[in-house]
Amino acid sequence: MNDQELQLLTERISKEYFQKPFRHKAYFNPRLRTTGGRYILSTHNIDINKSYLDQLGREELIGIIKHELCHYHLHLEGRGYQHKDKDFRLLLEQVGAPRFCSALPDRPKRKAAKVIAYTCSGCGQLYKRRRSINTSKYVCGKCRGRLVKSGEIKAD
Numbered sequence: 001m002n003d004q005e006l007q008l009l010t011e012r013i014s015k016e017y018f019q020k021p022f023r024h025k026a027y028f029n030p031r032l033r034t035t036g037g038r039y040i041l042s043t044h045n046i047d048i049n050k051s052y053l054d055q056l057g058r059e060e061l062i063g064i065i066k067h068e069l070c071h072y073h074l075h076l077e078g079r080g081y082q083h084k085d086k087d088f089r090l091l092l093e094q095v096g097a098p099r100f101c102s103a104l105p106d107r108p109k110r111k112a113a114k115v116i117a118y119t120c121s122g123c124g125q126l127y128k129r130r131r132s133i134n135t136s137k138y139v140c141g142k143c144r145g146r147l148v149k150s151g152e153i154k155a156d
Helices: 005-016 050-056 059-076 086-095
Strands: 026-028 037-039 047-049 114-120 126-129 147-154
Touching: 005 026, 005 059, 037 059, 037 114, 047 050, 050 059, 059 086, 126 147
Parallel strands: 026 047
Antiparallel strands: 037 047, 114 126, 114 147
């Protein structure tokens, strides 16, 4: 599928499910990585991540287009178009659009962040931090004892 076919599909879905025309542009954006699609407020255009079509198929693509058209039509009508708005949630339900797109199967999993453990030399209180701290500047919050780095823990 190319941009022209995507444009025609978007216009057809808009007429069929919303009974309103789609008068702007819909196109594949190769820079999108973490989302299925995006409605751009300033231009009213819709960007779509082609990876979703390639990996999850046409039905997933149609769901993403419906979702973005909900943003589009509500924004143009001056109604609540954000995910938190009641108007948006009701329209999603009416047209059968997903609230979130599925995860891509080939997307690499995030590696677990390291956690650094510090122990108080006075009372033995354990502190876990994702970022290292300056042990000459910070002390234990309980007894004001000196903190000692006790190692790194692999977080879940």
